[in-house]
Amino acid sequence: MGTASGFTFTVRGDDVVIRHHGTTATTLRGASAADFLAQVERGDSQLLMARVTGNYRRGNERTARQHPRNAG
Template sequence: MPGPEGFDYEVRGGEVVISHHGRRATVLRGAAAARFLADVEDDDEQELMARVTGNYRRGNERTAKNHPRNAGR
């Protein structure tokens, strides 16, 4: 399964702006921004930004929705 891609971040003053395919996904401020900048040096940037923005789904939502155990939900 391919990993996340298309994420980019920019530091603006005390903020970190994370975008996905050129569109702003989230803005981190304060302690969250500092924690992100410390973690981005050690971890995979794309994976970290996907976790921070909540964009971690891989396209199997429709399959799960149609599964028999989820019928009637």
């Protein structure tokens, strides 16, 4: 299974700006930003940013869609 990559984040005041390959993916504010920063210290930051932005479903979806079992 591939790993998430290409994510970066910056803290601007109380906000956290998450970028994917240089493009802003999302901005977290308030409690969401605080929770994110606490979780980054404990785990894999790339996977966490992928989950927060909704960009974690990038595996075999395209291949699975084309499988004969899934062709409807």
